[in-house]
Amino acid sequence: KAGVTQTPRYLIKTRGQQVTLSCSPISGHRSVSWYQQTPGQGLQFLFEYFSETQRNKGNFPGRFSGRQFSNSRSEMNVSTLELGDSALYLCASSLNPGTNYGYTFGSGTRLTVV
């Protein structure tokens, strides 16, 4: 059974550019969420999608956006990149929105903004 696939694994971008990260969940999982991990702030929730609807959004500026497609694949976009956006971006998928279902994470996309 394929796990959660995130592409690309590594990315280097310049300040001011935009970037799109992709996440393919485990087959059958309809919930996809995104997290940003930095040494200073730790793991912070970005947003969660279920059946193409955003159900929750973290405290991030509007430069961070996402979407989910009908096949449950998700993308997140960061526009006008800042140096502080350098981070490991983790995607996680879940079978069911209930509290007793955990999330399976991908290997992450490591974004470096120069």
Added chain:
Amino acid sequence: AQKITQTQPGMFVQEKEAVTLDCTYDTSDPSYGLFWYKQPSSGEMIFLIYQGSYDQQNATEGRYSLNFQKARKSANLVISASQLGDSAMYFCAMREPNDYKLSFGAGTTVTVRA
């Protein structure tokens, strides 16, 4: 307010010994789920163990067990018979109903010595 608190930034443990990682949580909801994840240097978050708030028994998964003390709002992870491959960052996380996200603690770095 912090929902998950992990007070141990780093720990050293001798191979084959047990180690306990502390986690306290804060919620007013009676229904919630508690998770532990392992993050090796590669970055991927690996699910270890889950404890539901209504579960009567402490969760166990192989060498991992969860010491769940509901009244004290603590969910400590115990790793028995530590192995060199257990060296990683460990995160405690909580999911509350209708929140559609995991709230993570700051993590504890475990280093297993031969």
